[in-house]
Amino acid sequence: MQASSSPTTLQQHHATDTVSTTTKTTATTKALQMPELLLHIGLHLKVPILARCIRVCKTWHHLFEPLLWQTFEFPASEPVFRSSITKLQPSPDQFRRMASRIQRLMFYKNPTSRFTSFEYLITELLLPDNNDDECDSAERTKNRGQLTCLDVYFMIPTVDTLLRQNQGSLRQLRITSNMYRPDAAYLAREVLTERILGMDRLEELSLIKFHIPKGPQGMAFLETCRRLKSLELGIVKLDALVPSQEAQGQGQGDGGSNNYDNEREPFVLPRLRKLTLDRVLAEGQEQMNLWKAGTHVEDLTWVWTQQPSALDxxxxxxxxxxxxxxxxxxxxxxxxxxxxxxxxxxxxxxxxxxxxxxxxxxxxxxxxxxxxxxxxxxxxxxxxxxxxxxxxxxxxxxxxxxxxxxxxxxxxxxxxxxxxxxxxxxxxxxxxxxxxxxxxxxxxxxxxxxxxxxxxxxxxxxxxxxxxxxxxxxxxxxxxxxxxxxxxxxxxxxxxxxxxxxxxxxxxxxxxxxxxxxxxxxxxxxxxxxxxxxxxxxxxxxxxxxxxxxxxxxxxxxxxxxxxxxxxRELRLYRLDNELCMGKEEFRWLEGQFLELVAVLGPFDRGVLEGGEEYRFYLGRG
CATH class of the missing domain: 3.80.10 (Leucine-rich repeat, LRR (right-handed beta-alpha superhelix))
Incomplete structure (x- = not known):
């Protein structure tokens, strides 16, 4: 059976952090016995439900098949991934088999998370231990350079290591940093220079909460943009001087911070097809120049922001x-x-x-x-x-x-x-x-x-x-x-x-x-x-x-x-009462109907923000 395509895009909505309940786990067990569902486990399902799926199916080793783990999405909610893997007790070889097939990795933010589960996954699965005698050099090499998509909500040293090892394979990269934290800002500067500049296959880049400064770092970023098909800047402080095509025609050979002169080709983004400028903090002309450079842009999103004051x-x-x-x-x-x-x-x-x-x-x-x-x-x-x-x-x-x-x-x-x-x-x-x-x-x-x-x-x-x-x-x-x-x-x-x-x-x-x-x-x-x-x-x-x-x-x-x-195929179903339950007879028709069902459930007087729970089910055809 072939796995159906997974709706994993860089623009998808970030999943709500959830805590599995006994009622919902029991109600979900019956649906999880469907063979088709196994192909989607590990793609979007919440980690508590993922652990339950593995125990119910009693065939957890099949989860390490190639088609399954090409995408792994982890909401970074509860630190249960470590305990789930511990209960499964996979061998080091099975760990490496799974790691060697992960191509798309997406992690989301939780303000209370200390990233222990995230670092555990990367350390154990994606960054082989050089001191492990059972892991030969060929296996370590195989595990590197395999990721084609990385979407992370924070900037920590482990992410930097992951970027460094996958420079040659990444095609899609989305990073949310924090330009106001010194440690994150330092790592972000490394991303803009050493990491992104060396990603020869990179086609889609999204930078959220970054600072793009003047000088060599800004130039490295602009050079990277030349080969992109999609560029998203969200809440980015853009200090890099984006050269205007008009100014280049007059010559800029004075050795300024732009380092552009009249002998260079005009600054254009010939491959860019999708451009998103979302509340970019920059001089108005820099935003205009960046937009003008995208001469073949088909999809333009421009949420206008200009400093020092927001204008029309x-x-x-x-x-x-x-x-x-x-x-x-x-x-x-x-x-x-x-x-x-x-x-x-x-x-x-x-x-x-x-x-x-x-x-x-x-x-x-x-x-x-x-x-x-x-x-x-x-x-x-x-x-x-x-x-x-x-x-x-x-x-x-x-x-x-x-x-x-x-x-x-x-x-x-x-x-x-x-x-x-x-x-x-x-x-x-x-x-x-x-x-x-x-x-x-x-x-x-x-x-x-x-x-x-x-x-x-x-x-x-x-x-x-x-x-x-x-x-x-x-x-x-x-x-x-x-x-x-x-x-x-x-x-x-x-x-x-x-x-x-x-x-x-x-x-x-x-x-x-x-x-x-x-x-x-x-x-x-x-x-x-x-x-x-x-x-x-x-x-x-x-x-x-x-x-x-x-x-x-x-x-x-x-x-x-x-x-x-x-x-x-996709339904976001929000009901804030306890009437909705996957175990009810009325929901039998859902089996085979939806590729994805998202349901938020919780007490009537408690909203989504105060404790509503979200569950995703990948059911049947698609």
């Missing part, structure tokens, strides 16, 4: 550069844009869209637009049953359109988006924070999933099979709304008839979106139990965005609806 996104300067004939390759290449700034006027926004004719996706992060922005994107007509009246919008034919952290986005705006862009495959909308004056109760009480001409009154409900659904090609739906005031939540003021209408409209999603492969949404409806907003907010430090995911419909109704999504 320099959209005028961006448009000015795009309008130049020399920027033709950049204009033709850019297919996805994510931008963040304070405000963008209607005129600036229209001009930006005009200059990017091949744009297929736009993600807006916290930016306030003018009143005509949505009209520019969506047009002023209505599309239904294959026909359209009115003027088409710029977003016609796009695959992705998302509004994140946009407090101005309403349910009616979302309705217009979903009923105007028939080609959308990815949609996300999250206002993040809802004030006490918000009148909407739930997302689905304000979005009409029918055409505007149809009535929504309870007395004239249109049968589901007769309701046209425009966005039938959606694959990823990420609607992280909590359109409900806490006062309304606690008092349960929604009439019964409205509650029935909400339930019916929510069902339209499952009936219409048969192609959905990813679903993330949160609605706070009053007929299923009240969840205050503070109980469902999950913080993700890496993105800096406050996010919530979940499904809060009644258990039996929701499961019946979810069973209709035959192509659904």
């Amino acid at each position: 996104f320099p959209i005028a300067e961006v448009c000015g550069h795009l309008a130049r004939p020399s920027s033709l390759s950049m204009v033709q290449s850019l297919a996805r844009l994510e931008l963040s700034g304070k405000t963008v006027t209607d005129k600036e926004f229209s001009r930006l869209l005009e200059l990017l004719p091949n744009l297929q996706g736009l993600v807006v992060n916290g930016t306030r637009f003018g009143p005509l922005a949505l009209t520019t994107l969506l047009g002023d007509g209505v599309e239904s049953s294959g026909s359209r009246t009115g003027r088409r919008g710029r977003a016609h034919g796009w695959r992705e359109l998302s509004f994140v952290n946009c407090m101005w986005l309403t349910g009616w705006d979302t309705q217009k988006i979903l009923t105007s862009c028939s080609s959308l495959e990815i949609f996300a909308g999250s206002p993040i924070y809802i004030s006490q004056t918000t009148s909407h109760r739930t997302l689905f009480s304000t979005i009409n999933f029918n055409t505007p001409s149809e009535s929504l009154s309870s007395s004239q409900e249109v049968p589901l099979q007769d309701r046209p659904w425009v966005c039938s090609g959606l694959k990823h739906l990420d609607v992280r709304f909590l359109l409900c005031t806490e006062n309304e939540s606690r008092t349960s003021t929604v009439p019964a008839r409205d509650s029935d209408t909400m339930r019916l409209r929510r069902g339209i999603i499952y009936d219409r979106l048969a192609s959905l492969t990813r679903l993330q949404f949160l609605s706070c409806s009053n007929h299923d139990g009240i969840l205050p907003s503070s109980a469902v907010i999950r913080f993700e430090e890496e993105s800096g965005i406050r996010r919530a995911y979940g499904l809060d419909f009644s258990l039996k109704y929701g499961l019946a609806r979810l069973a209709q999504l035959k192509r659904l």
Whole structure:
């Protein structure tokens, strides 16, 4: 049996630290007996569950087969890995067999962790003991230079050793450091010079919380960027002087700190296809020069930050550069844009869209637009049953359109988006924070999933099979709304008839979106139990965005609806009560349905931050 591909990317959400409970371990045991599941153990499953899997299966030695351990993801939560391995008592040879096959290693942060388990794994598995008589030199050589992907959340000497031994093999590297800690800062400087510069195969680089100084270290970093396909800088202090192409044309042979002169080729990043500048602390021109160097970038994420004070996104300067004939390759290449700034006027926004004719996706992060922005994107007509009246919008034919952290986005705006862009495959909308004056109760009480001409009154409900659904090609739906005031939540003021209408409209999603492969949404409806907003907010430090995911419909109704999504492979299911249990009969259909199920469970009055538990199950087909 072949192992299905693992959804391990450098941009995936960091897993929540969990502690296994007796109830959940027992409930999971039955599912873990599935042969298909064994292929995924060690990829993403939590370490306590991993240990339980090994004991239940009684065939733990099969876990050392080649396809299994090519990826190892460890949440760095509880220091149980050492004890788990001790109980298994593998021989040194079995340790080396497993170590020789690990190619992708991902470790995440826990503020309370002292990294003992992490260092134990690296020391015992990936860094063979030179004094071990049983390990000959050939075996030690084999164990080095094997990692192709490394994602670590901290900078310690063991990581530096790992980088040094895998310089020749790493293709993907993501490191989160701390520029304000002297020990981490020292190691980070080593990474920027000695380590990264020697990684000839490196294609994707992500540096989080780094300081890139002037001088030789900055130059080494810029030279490394020339061969990258993907570059992410997050909360990076960029002091390195990124040479502008215009300045190079005038010559810089004065021996300055840039060390660029007019005899060198212009500073361009010819292979770069994806560029992420997320809150980079730098002079505005350095960010601009770095972006301009990516002449063939297809996916650009730019969360704008300028020191000494945060200013609006320099959209005028961006448009000015795009309008130049020399920027033709950049204009033709850019297919996805994510931008963040304070405000963008209607005129600036229209001009930006005009200059990017091949744009297929736009993600807006916290930016306030003018009143005509949505009209520019969506047009002023209505599309239904294959026909359209009115003027088409710029977003016609796009695959992705998302509004994140946009407090101005309403349910009616979302309705217009979903009923105007028939080609959308990815949609996300999250206002993040809802004030006490918000009148909407739930997302689905304000979005009409029918055409505007149809009535929504309870007395004239249109049968589901007769309701046209425009966005039938959606694959990823990420609607992280909590359109409900806490006062309304606690008092349960929604009439019964409205509650029935909400339930019916929510069902339209499952009936219409048969192609959905990813679903993330949160609605706070009053007929299923009240969840205050503070109980469902999950913080993700890496993105800096406050996010919530979940499904809060009644258990039996929701499961019946979810069973209709035959192509659904990833579900983030958050319920903050003890009703949800993998041992229930209602969950039998999950076997064979999901490649991944993420469930957060916990007491009703304790939120995700205060003790909700997350479990991942890799089940069946995929």
